[in-house]
Amino acid sequence: MTSKSTLTLSKEPAEPAAPRRTGFRGHPWLTLFAVAIGVMMVALDGTIVAIANPAIQQDLGASLADVQWITNAYLLALAVSLITAGKLGDRFGHRQTFLVGIVGFAAASGAIGLSGSVTAVIVFRVFQGLFGALLMPAALGLLRASFPAEKLNAAIGIWGAVIGASTAAGPIVGGLLVEHVSWESVFFVNVPVGVVALLLGLVILLDHRAEHAPRSFDLPGIVLLSVSMFSLIWSLIKAPLWGWSDGSTLGFLGAAVVGFLLFVLWETRAREPLLPLSMFRSAALSAGTVLMVLMAFGFMGGLFFVTFFLQNVHGLSPVDSGLRLLPLTGGMIVASPLAGALITKVGPRVPLVGAMVLTAIAMFGMSTLDADTGTAVTALWFALLGLGLAPVMVGATEVIVGNAPLEHAGVAGGLQQAAMQVGGSLGTAVLGAVMASRVGTTLPERWQRAGLPPLDAKAEAGLTSAAEVGYVPPQPKGTPAGVVERITDVVHGSFISGMGLALTCAGVVAVLAAGVAVFTKGGENGNGGPSVHL
Structure with a gap:
């Protein structure tokens, strides 16, 4: 509590003391709580919208390309502006930037819910991405400035648990809202959450400015x-x-x-x-950035296929597939704060190497999944994946943000988020190419071995495209049940073969990431203010 907190000033502080906190304002753990509410809104939105896309397509008469733009417009706006948004926080203060991001994100979400055309949805998704980019680096900047070095890992651990839980909850919450309310409610839900986050931010957050904060824009x-x-x-x-x-x-x-x-x-x-290259003189910061890219490559790229596996091969609904992924969520929620405490005690190197090895084991294990794999086996691999990913999310974030000077904390937070976006996009694209290549090779062979009638080039291309996501196209009326069963086996078998190879590649990348983790170490830069004993 505030009344019990004591301040110990270092003899030669690198920066002037932080603004004096009074009452609730500026309390580190309350700052974390306020920041987590805003971050939760953005993290939830990252996966919840995917569930609403089919309903949006039907209600607004959107084309497939339009629906793809609903996702791509947000991703592009977010990825392009993250580092610039972090710089804005360094220049004008992370509190102000965070609050603007909250208001803008909630307003854009409400505007999407009121949209009557797919064009308006896409436009406001761009604004969601832009304001979301303001939120994430500012959140890390606030944590970096509010917590002393010995507490920062624990704070980032809880921050990571919130992101993991929110991301995994997206399909479940989205499915329930779309099924029982409307697709608009998926966006409207951000408005009350944004109001709560804004009020908490106004009351709790304290602005922190470094002495050498940037004064101009590049x-x-x-x-x-x-x-x-x-x-x-x-x-x-x-x-x-x-x-x-x-x-x-x-x-x-x-x-x-x-x-x-x-x-x-x-x-x-x-x-x-905009991005001081001197930051990369820190081998630890550079290693943390590469590690974040590699982690996101394997995680987002591999998980992309797992969702299709659960829904199209095992026939689960989006809500049920979200529930099947709960061991992954649970692993991240449990491991994130524990990882923060462990990294604080022994440093990031050993936990990060061990976590990436565990992630690799989980990826290799998931590569063995097939149509007959039971819930217990999938739960085991998902739980191991969550336990492996959480320390990397926490540790790599602290390595990047903690090794950057305070005046560049926002840029470092933007760099961390940009590394995740680039890694995730790269993983989805590269592993998707691996999947497509394997399916394109195995499907004709399996089709022939199944004794099915030859396909013309157009039909084979269409079936191959469907098999890349494990989808079995409806067969003409009157097709014998035995033929339908063989076609299903061919499509699912080809998809599983491709998924297995893609996840094996993701496991190899995780092994490489374990090697990169050897070069990480804890943050060298203090928070620039007095050490706060909580």
Whole structure:
């Protein structure tokens, strides 16, 4: 409690003392609570909307491309603006940035619920992404400034548990709302949550400013980074449709490479760079960033196929598939705060290496799943995955944010989130290509071995596309039950073969990530203010 807190000032503080906290305002654990409410809203939205997409498509008469844009518009806006949003927090204060993000995200959510066209939904999803980008780095910046180094891991552990629980709860909450209320309610639910988060933020959050906070904006850097990030994420989103060798894919990838090179060159000359390259002189921060990319690559890329496995192969509803993933959620909720405490005690290196090894074991185990796998086996691998992922989420975040100077805490938070978005997009695209290649090879062989009639090129392409997500297209009326059963076996068998290979690749990436984790270490930079004993 505030009355029992004592302050011990270091003899030579790196930064001026933080603003004096009075009553509830600025209390570290209450700050964490206020921040968690806002972060929960954004994390929940990341998965809850996927459940609403079919209902939106039917109600608004949207095309498949329109529905894809509902997701892609949000992802692009979020990924492109994260680091810039973190810089805004460093410049104007993380409290102000966080509150603006809360208001904007909730308002955009309400506007989507009131939209009468799919175009309006897409436009307001862009605003959701932009305001969501303000929230996440600001949340980490507030935690970085509010907690002393010895408490920061524990705070990030709880923060990670909230994100894990919210992300996993999305399909369950979304399914219940769409089924019993409406698709609009999926977005309206953010409005009261946003109001609560805003009120808590106004009462509790205390603004922290570093002495050397940036005073100007690197506009050329913002443009170069935004164009580069857009080109990269867009190429990864469209590669499965266009093909990796297509000129459009290569063009956007090439634009991303050139853009990033120009960005790096500019940042070496800018007076106040958007992303100070000096941050990467810290081997630990660089390793933490790479580790976050690799973790998201395996996790998001692998989990993408698991949802199709549960729904299209095992025939579960979205709500039931969400429930089947509860061991993963439970593992993350339990392991996140424990990981924070362990990392505080022994440092991040050993826990992160062990966690990525455990993640690799879970990925290799999941690669053995098939149509007859029971609930107990899937629960085991999902629980191990959650136990492995949580320490990485906590530890890599602390390594990135904790090794950055306080005046760049927002940029570091944006870097952490951007690394996750890039890794997740890269994992989904690359593992999707692995899946498509395996299905394209095995499906014709399985079809022939099953003794089914030959398919023309168009029919085979359509069936292959469906098999990549484990979906068995409806057969013409009067098709014998035995033929339908053989077709189902061929499609599901091809999908499982592809999923097994993709998850094996994800496991190999996790092993590589364990090697990267060797180079991590705890944050070297203090929070710039007095040490707070809670």
